Every structure is written in structure tokens, then in C-alpha cells.
Amino acid sequence: MVKEDMQHILVALVEDKPGVMQRISGLFRRRNFNIDSITVGRSEKEGISRMTLVVKGDEKIVEQVVKQLNKLIEVIKVSRVDERESVVRELALVKISTKTDKERAEIVQFTNIFRGGIVDVSRDSLIVEITGSSSKIDAFIDLVKSYGIIELARTGLTAMVRGSKK
Amino acid sequence: MQGAKAIVESLKREGVEVIFGIPGGASIPFYDALYDSDIRTILTRHEQGAAHAADGYARASGRVGVCTATSGPGATNLTTGIATAYMDSSPIVALTGQVATSFIGKDAFQETDIIGITMPITKHNFQLRSVEEIPKIFKMAFKIASTGRPGPVLIDMPKDVQEKEAEVEFPDNVEIPGYKPRLKGNARQIKKAAEMLVNAERPIILAGGGVIISNAHEELLKIAEMLLAPVATTLMGKGAFPETHPLALGCIGMHGRKAANYAITDSDLILAVGTRFSDRSTGALHCFAPEAKIIHIDIDPAEIGKNVTAHLPIVGDAKLVLRDLIKYLQAYQLKKNTRWYEKVQEYKKEFNPKMDYDDVPLKPPRIIKDIMDTISYDDIVTTEVGQCQMWAAHYLSRTKPRTFITSGGLGTMGFGFPAAIGAKVARPEVNVVDIAGDGSFLMNIQELATCSENNIKVIVAVLNNRYLGMVRQWQELFYNKRYSSVYLGEKTDFVKIAEGFGVEGIRVEKPSEIKEAVKEALKNEVTTVIDFIVEPECNIFPMVPPGKCLKDIIE
Structure with missing residues (x-):
């Protein structure tokens, strides 16, 4: 079997400057690469942001993505993350409709099982915060779908290799 | 120090001697600072001309070319020239005026997001x-433009930063x-490459523009002779290897030499140096050199x-890699592939292109031949884009790097003439000839004023067929001769236009007049436009039809 359209995780350290996101997204559009998600935030070093990109494609495409990213002057380093050797997490906020006390109790129970948290409650809805692998979040969403999801926000993956090496 | 002065000082520190461009509202402070400096400013008549001139300057000299324009329309007019330089890895720095920082994002007058x-x-x-x-940004810009794989860098200069x-x-x-x-x-x-080359039976060298950029032509020649390996070039690689050499095959590709296309298809090993294997060079990929292994050197x-x-x-600089390769090759007892060499010579003999046509109206190969016989190998030839470019690439021999300047990647009509101006400014001691078509020349013909007002002498050889010839040829061959919007008409008079701009114009209709006209143009102290009246529907052959294999080249 050819492993086509596999999911690949890339971590890029980039200079924290205006326009960097545009350079990267422009590159993806121009080269016809597909991005599943991008997350960006500060890294341990001042002036350097850390970006996690999830891309889909065969090996050749991903290799091109990495090379093209490396060509951008403001991209300092790009590494490919092996999911098996890394901590990979995504955060989701799910606003669920709750019409009865019973429904509310059930969702609280599910949230506990998934080690999530209730971060907001109103008379007919609540917001669940849940962290984990994408498939865990998928499973939770699947479970609560029948109650009615009013709003869903997922951050996309962020990742870090286990152990002391960088 | 005032911003504009700091900009000029930075340019001086980078060794900039000349800037091509047009001032405007958002770049007046910069031009005011240039007024006091000894940097030469060449006022072009369109910003596209400035960008191509900077590009031509860079390609002819290997130094960074600098162009400038004001904000908004000035900046957008530079973009075709910037894209041309980007596709062909040419080091230019483009400086654009910009509205003051407080106006950026407010859709101010002549504001555009050029970044x-x-x-x-x-x-x-x-x-x-x-x-x-x-100072830091200019230092970075010149470093980025000129090192590694060179390319254009743009610096946008808001007016208030110029003034503060x-x-x-x-x-x-x-x-x-x-x-x-x-x-x-x-x-x-590299050691492995040496081993593969020594063991190959039918090795071929494919030299791209990277050989010229990194000045690796001497190393390339040495390797070719050590291995007795034939050398084909891409369009951008023309001049990387002396085309008069017995091992030279000329260009491969859509309008390449038949011998080159056949030889590369037959080869069992390609040493590719500084080339990106563009589709116009390789033809259909599934049948590109089907038996060959590829050693690919690129920065x-x-x-x-x-x-x-x-x-x-x-991965590395062509010159450094080839130097190391020579070192490793010297360790071997090199056997010469004489059988392969003879095969290649047969191809060359069989497919030697015919050029000595006596027809009236003129056949372009004859014009190219007579130009080639009249100018020297040190002179620089630039080209416009289309049939004229392919006739030049196919028939005109070049022996030295940086003597053939053409828009290979982007294929920009209107490039050749302003590029010739830039080349002449960079290398005033040689003659510069633009091989043009009437369609392309008209796209930047206003730069004749730049030549006459700045005493820049180039020669524009217009292969005037009254058509957008390459499109017409495709319409003839692949669209049932339905000539849609390709006829340019008979009324444009290039000799009169030349006179109107204060330069010389010569019309040539007979083969016997070609050399005479070129000689006269070489002697003239001003720019000369030679209007060669060529056969209107003359096609450029051989040709690999689009999507076909290199070996399916038709005549």
C-alpha cells in the first residue's frame, strides 16, 4: 500500500516579525500544498515564534514543503516530528446545548472520563475544554454530537519531541 | 544622519555605482540624497525598463543590479522585472518609495502593498x-540577493523614514x-559521483545557469575533457561551455539542437549542474533520458x-563541487569513451543546422549567422522572447559565460532591450546586441530615449515578421492556422521610430546587406535599430511539440 496523503507534523521556528504568516501561507497556496492546521505562539527564545503545521501529502510533497519552508529567510529551522516519539496535543472548546439536568449530568460525566473541564455553564448550555490527541477530541465530539453542538473551536495540533533533545 | 542619506551611504558601501529608475512623490527625498552622491542615476522611461536594466547589469557583470521606483504604480511597474529576475536567479535590489508610515494601510494616494x-x-x-x-537592512538585502542562489530583494522605503x-x-x-x-x-x-562518472558508458553533462552564476565554466570544461563527455546546456546555461568545442552539443529542449536532444536521450548518466530541469528543457518527463541515472548538483x-x-x-556551489569532483576524478585511470564520443559526433554532423539561406524576404537563421560572423565572442547578446529568442538560442554560438542574456524562466517579452542597456552600462568595453522580434521590441521601445539621452550605445536587431511569431506558429501548427490576434500590421516603421528618438535606424531586406548593416551599427556612436524584414510566416524549427519527448523533435 502506498501511504498517500498521510498526515505529517512539522515544527518551524520562525522570526517573530510581521508578514511571516503571510509568507508561509502564501508559499503553501502557491505550491499547491494543503495545510490541515497551523498553530503559532512564542517559543522559549525571545523574538522567535514556534509554529506547528499539520500537512497532508505523500513523502515527496512533504519533502518539498520542508525545503521550501527552509528557503524562507525568516524561517530559522524546520523539523519533522515523528508522532510516536512526541507529545502531540490539541485543545478544543465545545459549546453543548443542555436542555435538562439529566443531559447536563451526562455531559459532565463524559467530560470527566475524557479528563476535560467544564469552563462555562449557563441555563441551557455549557462549554467543555478538552485537550489531547486529535482522535481523542474526535471521539468526544462524536459522543456529544447528539445533544447539539452550538459552537466548536479547535486549535490544531501542537507538538514537542519527548526527552531532553531539542 | 537623514534616512535618505543613510540609504545612499549604505548603497555606496555595497559598491553600487549605478541605479536605474524613475523618481516620484514617495522617493523624492531619496533622489535628493542621490543628487549629492557620485552614484550614477539612469533615468529610464518606464519602471519595467529599470528593473530589466538592473537585471541585465547583474547578469553581464555578476554584481548586484539596483533599480528604483516610487510607490504605487511605480512599484507595480517594477514587478514584471522582479519576477523575471526571480525566475532566472539574478541578483537585483529593488528600492521602492512608499507613503509615510502613518498612511500605510489607509489607501493613501499612490499607496500599494508592494511587500x-x-x-x-x-x-x-x-x-x-x-x-x-x-544600514543593517541594506547589508542584509545585498547579502541575500548576491549569495547562495541569487535573486531579487525589494526594500520598501516609507517617505517619513527617508526624511527623518x-x-x-x-x-x-x-x-x-x-x-x-x-x-x-x-x-x-562527490566521491560517489566520480565513481559513477568513471563507470558510465554514455555520460553527458547538462550545464544550467548555475554554472554561469558560480563561475564554474573552467571546472566544467576540465571535467568534460577529462571524461570526453559531451556537454549540452539549458537555455540559461548557454555560454557556460564554449559552443565551438568538439564536445559541445548546444541547447537541449523544445527548440534545442537535435544532436543535444538525441544525445541526452541516449545517455546512461547525466551530470546536471545548476539546472532546475524546467519543462522547456526536459520535454515530457516520462521519456526524458529514460536510461540515465542523474547526478544533480545544485545550491x-x-x-x-x-x-x-x-x-x-x-547540494552546494557548482564551482566548489566541481573542483572537488576534479580532485576525485584525478585519482582514477580515466578511460575515454571514444565510441560514445563518435556517436555524438555523428549526431552533430547529421543534424548540423542550415543557416546560409539566400531568400528574400530574409530567413532569420541567415541573419543570426551574419550577426555572429560580424560580432566577437566577447560581445554580449541579449534576446527578447519568442521566435527571435529561440532562433538566437539555436543558431548563435556563444563561447563565454555572461555573453548570452535571456529571460528563460518567465519568458518576458520586452526584456532584451532594457537588459541590453543594463549590460552595456556594466560592460561598456564590449558591444551589446539585442536580438528582438517586432512584438517584443514594441513592449519597451520607449527605452530608446534612455539610450539617446544617456549616450548608451546598443544594437537592436529586429527580426520583423509583423507577427507575434511564436503564438502564430502555435496557431499554425496546433490550432488549424486560425491566426487569432497575432497580426501586428504593416504600418509601424522602426527606422522612423529610431530617428524620432534620436538614434539610428537601418532597414535591411536583402541577405547581402546584413553584414554591412551590422558593421555600420557597430561603428555608429549611438544606438542603432536594424529593421530586418523577415519572412512573415517563417517557423522556428526543430521543435518538440508540447507534451512530447525530446527525441520526438520535428523539423
């Missing part, structure tokens, strides 16, 4: 936000954390494996 517009067509771009950062005063320091060097081009090739890979890792699979990739 956003040029992101995909520059190697990098900058917008100045303070006077203090000017601040203390500035000029650094001797700058660190760019995300920019470290790999120059030295991996020794183990840009992203080029390796992009279009063709390399069996042995070597």
Missing part, C-alpha cells in the same frame, strides 16, 4: 520602519539566523527532486 505583492517573486523583501535599521534624522551605525557584516546557504558539497557524495536543495528524481543529489 505583499512581491512576496512570491522576491527572495526576500523588507520595509524600513526606522532610520536606525537602514537619527544616529546610525554601519555594520561590516550581518548575521541572518535563518539564512545559511550550503556551499561545500558533501565529500562522500538550492529545493530544486533537487522537484521535477526529476536525482539518483545522486549534491
Whole structure:
């Protein structure tokens, strides 16, 4: 079997400057690469942001993505993350409709099982915060779908290799 | 120091002697500072001309070419020239005026987001936000433009930053954390390449523009002779290997030499140096050199494996890698592949292109031949784009790097003439001839004023067929001769136009007049336009039809 359209995780350290996101997204559009998600935030070093990109494609495409990213002057380093050797997490906020006390109790129970948290409650809805692998979040969403999801926000993956090496 | 003065001082420190451009509202402070400096400013008549002239300057000399325009329309007019330089890896720095920082984003008069517009067509771009950062940004811009795989860099200069005063320091060097081009090739890979070359039976060298950029032509010649390996070039590689040499095959590709296309198809090993395997060079990929293994040397890792699979990739500067390769090859007892050599010679003899036509109206190959016989190998030839470009590439022999300047990647009509101006400014001691078509020449013909007013002497050889010839040829061959919007008409008089701009014009209709006209143009003290009346529907052959294999080249 050819492993086509596999999911690949890339971590890029980039200079924290205006326009960097545009350079990267422009590159993806121009080269016809597909991005599943991008997350960006500060890294341990001042002036350097850390970006996690999830891309889909065969090996050749991903290799091109990495090379093209490396060509951008403001991209300092790009590494490919092996999911098996890394901590990979995504955060989701799910606003669920709750019409009865019973429904509310059930969702609280599910949230506990998934080690999530209730971060907001109103008379007919609540917001669940849940962290984990994408498939865990998928499973939770699947479970609560029948109650009615009013709003869903997922951050996309962020990742870090286990152990002391960088 | 005032911002504009810091900009000029930075340019001087980079050794800039000339700037091509047009001033405007947002760049007046910059031009005011230039007024006091000894940097020569050449006022072009369109910003596109300025960008191509800077490009031609860069390609002829190997130094960074500088062009400038004001904000808004001035900046957007530069973009075709910037994209041209980007596709052909030419080092230029483009300076654009910009509205004051407080107006940016407000749709102010003549404001355009030139940073956003040029992101995909520059190697990098900058917008100045303070006077203090000017020296560092200019240092970075020139470093990025001229090193690694060269390319255009744009600096956007808001008017208030040009005007403000601040203390500035000029650094001797700058660190760019995300920019470290790999120059030295991996020794183990190069050793392996030597081994593959020694064991190959039908090796061929494919030289691209990277050989010229890195000045690796001497090393390339040495390797070709050591291995007795024939050398084909891409369009951009023309001049990387002396085309008068017995091992020279000329260009491969859609309008390449038949011998070159056949030889590369027959080869069992390609040593590809500084080429990106463009579709116009390779033809259909499934049948491109089907029996060959490929050693791919390139400074840009992203080029390796992009279009063709390399069996042995070597990332590094062509000159340094070839130097190491010579060292490793010297360790072998080299056997010469005389059978392969003879086969290649047979191809060359069989497919030697015919040029000595006596027809009236003129056949372009005859014009190219007579131009070639009249100018010297040190002279520079630029081309426009289309049939004229392919006639020049196919028939005109070049023996030295940086003597054939053409828009290969972007295929920009209107490039050749302003590029010739830039080349002449860079190398005033040689003659510069633009081989043009009437369609292309008309796209930047206004630069005749730049020539006459600045005493810049070039020769424009117009192969005048009254058509957008290449499109007409495709319409003839692939669209049932339905000539849609390709006829340019009979009324344009290039001799009169030349006179109107204060330069010389000569019309040539007979083969016997060609050399005479070129000689006269060489003697003239001003620019000369030679209007060659050529057969209107003359086609450029041979040709590989689009999507076909190199060996399916038709005549």
C-alpha cells in the first residue's frame, strides 16, 4: 500500500516579525500544498515564534514543503516530528446545548472520563475544554454530537519531541 | 544622519555605482540624497525598463543590479522585472518609495502593498520602519540577493523614514539566523559521483545557469575533457561551455539542437549542474533520458527532486563541487569513451543546422549567422522572447559565460532591450546586441530615449515578421492556422521610430546587406535599430511539440 496523503507534523521556528504568516501561507497556496492546521505562539527564545503545521501529502510533497519552508529567510529551522516519539496535543472548546439536568449530568460525566473541564455553564448550555490527541477530541465530539453542538473551536495540533533533545 | 542619506551611504558601501529608475512623490527625498552622491542615476522611461536594466547589469557583470521606483504604480511597474529576475536567479535590489508610515494601510494616494505583492517573486523583501535599521537592512538585502542562489530583494522605503534624522551605525557584516546557504558539497557524495562518472558508458553533462552564476565554466570544461563527455546546456546555461568545442552539443529542449536532444536521450548518466530541469528543457518527463541515472548538483536543495528524481543529489556551489569532483576524478585511470564520443559526433554532423539561406524576404537563421560572423565572442547578446529568442538560442554560438542574456524562466517579452542597456552600462568595453522580434521590441521601445539621452550605445536587431511569431506558429501548427490576434500590421516603421528618438535606424531586406548593416551599427556612436524584414510566416524549427519527448523533435 502506498501511504498517500498521510498526515505529517512539522515544527518551524520562525522570526517573530510581521508578514511571516503571510509568507508561509502564501508559499503553501502557491505550491499547491494543503495545510490541515497551523498553530503559532512564542517559543522559549525571545523574538522567535514556534509554529506547528499539520500537512497532508505523500513523502515527496512533504519533502518539498520542508525545503521550501527552509528557503524562507525568516524561517530559522524546520523539523519533522515523528508522532510516536512526541507529545502531540490539541485543545478544543465545545459549546453543548443542555436542555435538562439529566443531559447536563451526562455531559459532565463524559467530560470527566475524557479528563476535560467544564469552563462555562449557563441555563441551557455549557462549554467543555478538552485537550489531547486529535482522535481523542474526535471521539468526544462524536459522543456529544447528539445533544447539539452550538459552537466548536479547535486549535490544531501542537507538538514537542519527548526527552531532553531539542 | 537623514534616512535618505543613510540609504545612499549604505548603497555606496555595497559598491553600487549605478541605479536605474524613475523618481516620484514617495522617493523624492531619496533622489535628493542621490543628487549629492557620485552614484550614477539612469533615468529610464518606464519602471519595467529599470528593473530589466538592473537585471541585465547583474547578469553581464555578476554584481548586484539596483533599480528604483516610487510607490504605487511605480512599484507595480517594477514587478514584471522582479519576477523575471526571480525566475532566472539574478541578483537585483529593488528600492521602492512608499507613503509615510502613518498612511500605510489607509489607501493613501499612490499607496500599494508592494511587500505583499512581491512576496512570491522576491527572495526576500523588507520595509524600513526606522532610520536606525537602514544600514543593517541594506547589508542584509545585498547579502541575500548576491549569495547562495541569487535573486531579487525589494526594500520598501516609507517617505517619513527617508526624511527623518537619527544616529546610525554601519555594520561590516550581518548575521541572518535563518539564512545559511550550503556551499561545500558533501565529500562522500562527490566521491560517489566520480565513481559513477568513471563507470558510465554514455555520460553527458547538462550545464544550467548555475554554472554561469558560480563561475564554474573552467571546472566544467576540465571535467568534460577529462571524461570526453559531451556537454549540452539549458537555455540559461548557454555560454557556460564554449559552443565551438568538439564536445559541445548546444541547447537541449523544445527548440534545442537535435544532436543535444538525441544525445541526452541516449545517455546512461547525466551530470546536471545548476539546472532546475524546467519543462522547456526536459520535454515530457516520462521519456526524458529514460536510461540515465542523474547526478544533480545544485545550491538550492529545493530544486533537487522537484521535477526529476536525482539518483545522486549534491547540494552546494557548482564551482566548489566541481573542483572537488576534479580532485576525485584525478585519482582514477580515466578511460575515454571514444565510441560514445563518435556517436555524438555523428549526431552533430547529421543534424548540423542550415543557416546560409539566400531568400528574400530574409530567413532569420541567415541573419543570426551574419550577426555572429560580424560580432566577437566577447560581445554580449541579449534576446527578447519568442521566435527571435529561440532562433538566437539555436543558431548563435556563444563561447563565454555572461555573453548570452535571456529571460528563460518567465519568458518576458520586452526584456532584451532594457537588459541590453543594463549590460552595456556594466560592460561598456564590449558591444551589446539585442536580438528582438517586432512584438517584443514594441513592449519597451520607449527605452530608446534612455539610450539617446544617456549616450548608451546598443544594437537592436529586429527580426520583423509583423507577427507575434511564436503564438502564430502555435496557431499554425496546433490550432488549424486560425491566426487569432497575432497580426501586428504593416504600418509601424522602426527606422522612423529610431530617428524620432534620436538614434539610428537601418532597414535591411536583402541577405547581402546584413553584414554591412551590422558593421555600420557597430561603428555608429549611438544606438542603432536594424529593421530586418523577415519572412512573415517563417517557423522556428526543430521543435518538440508540447507534451512530447525530446527525441520526438520535428523539423
